[in-house]
Amino acid sequence: MKQGTVITRIMIVLMFFMVCAYLLFSVLRSLDDRTYTVTTYAHTVDDAVEATGLLIRAETVVTGQTAAIVDVLPDQGEKVRAGAAVAYLYQDESALDRRRELRTLTLEQEQLKYALQGQDGTDASRLDQSIVDAMVGLRTSAAYGDLTSLEEQSLSFKSLVIRHGYASDAGVDELSAAITALDAQIQALQSASALDTTTVYAPCSGTFSAMADGYESTLYPDMLESLTAASFKQLMAQDPTAPAGAVGKLITNSKWYLATTVSPEVAERLVVGRSVTVRFSRDWSGEVSMKIERVDEATDGACLVILSSTRNLADTSMLRKQTVDIVFNSLDGIRVPKKAVRTENRAVTDPETGETTTKQVIGVYVLTAAQAEFKAVEILADDGDYYLVQAVLPDVPTDNQLKTAFRAGDQVIVSSDELYDGKVMTK
Known part of the structure; x- marks a missing residue:
């Protein structure tokens, strides 16, 4: 056997024993809990119960003809007036392209009209300076995040550029001719769009929601009077479909409701007329203070509860079946x-x-x-493997007691060994 082979094998055996020794040391060290610390932090424990319910609102479905492409105009939760356009229905892709071109030409025409109103024979050099000033103004607004007058500044800048292009003795005539030409193109596109594009208008004013789920005809405020725990269970089991041709819906009242069922023990804690915090955490994250409208007697171990609110309507406008936390205290x-x-x-x-x-x-x-230092605490709540505590202070604490009291960020000693004030702790 060669000497190099023997040395190699010895080295491998030595490395194996070194690795085993290191692993054994790590395991023993992890099992040694005589002295180690945990950093504490501020925490909140909620006295809350989970409940699943249905959101109920006064809703009107907005429908149109069946189309290949639907272009919804309002944003989710946006307020819409009666008669306003809420959607364009296109029969094919060419109809959508025509609508885009129409919007571009309409905007260009508005800019030309805006430029015509300000056409006063200004020479090119002054226009150049005005354009530079407008660019500086836009850049300054963007740098400071001031978007309050961005649309007006942009329109003014575009108008100056257009006016610069028509800055001649015949500038006004050229602008008027360009506006007339654009008007003819717009009318031609509008005539063509009438054959394959349909505009859907709002039948009433309200808050727009793009989701129509089919519950609109069965869930409405007036039906709450006859709602029971049994009928609520039936509603929860339903799986309705949206009406044909629905492009969204309008919520016509700012007051909305949450219907759910809770156990009799939880129902006893709910007092009609008072408010309770409801926390949403699934499709929308937020808390809403809701008024307790009704608490029914138990039926088959469940009590129907009706809550109401006039807040966060836009945030909750797409929600229907939701699992929430009813928070009594934090x-x-x-x-x-x-x-x-x-x-x-x-x-x-x-x-x-x-x-x-x-x-x-x-x-x-x-x-x-x-060193180990004992600090008195009061247990506020049991949170599984942890306690929620607060520092205990005398009725009239001194400045030194306030400084040395237990607080978040302290390193608490978790140890099975005997501890006492002043004990020197070693790692």
Whole structure:
């Protein structure tokens, strides 16, 4: 056997034992919980229950003819007046291209008219300076994020550029001729569009939603009076389809409702006329303060609950079936592991009488300058493997007590070893 082969094998065996020793050391170190710390942080625990319900609103479906392409105009949650155009229906792609060209020509015509109104024989050099000033104004507004007059500034800039192109003795005549030519093109496109493009108008005013789900004909505010827990269960089991040709719907009242069922124990905590926080976290994330309109008696172990609100209508306009949290209360404190919380007998001095007594005090040990320091806390809530706690202070705390009180960010000691104030902690 060659000497090089023997040395190689010895090296491999040595490396194997070194790796095993390192792994064994890591495992033993991970099992050694005599001294380690956890950084605490501020946390909120909610007293809440989960419920699944239906959003109910006064809604009117907006329908049109069946089309290959539907171009919806309003944004989701946008308010629309009665008679306003809400959608264009195109029979094919060429109809959509024609509409785009029509919009471009209409905008160009408006710019020419705007330029014609300001045509006053200004010479080219002054127009050049005006164009530069307009560019600087646009750039300044963009740099500062000021978009309040962006549309007006853009239109003015485009008008100056157009006026510069027509800056001659016959500028007004040329502008008028260009406007007339554009008008003829626009009329020709409008005539052609009448054959394959349909405009859908709003039948009434309201808040627009692009989603029509078929519940509009069965879920409306007036039906709430006859709604029961049993009929609510039937509604939840339905899977309706949107009406044919629907391009959206209009919500005609700002007040909307949430119908759901809860257990009798939860229903007892709901008082008609009061408000409760409802947290949405699925299709929309947000909290809404809702008024408790109705709480029914239990039927087959479920109580029907009706909540209402006039807020966040635009945010919730696309929601229908939702699982929410009904939040009764929220507790703010510091989250600490249960292993870090201890109960000890400690001497407590009455500040009025000066009498010292021994009492059981709940607290945690905090690592301060490599030493253990006991800090009293009060348990606010049980959060699984953790407690939500807050610092305990005397009725009249001193500045030093405020500075040394337990707070978020402290390093609490999680250890099974005996701890006491001033104990030097080693890693």
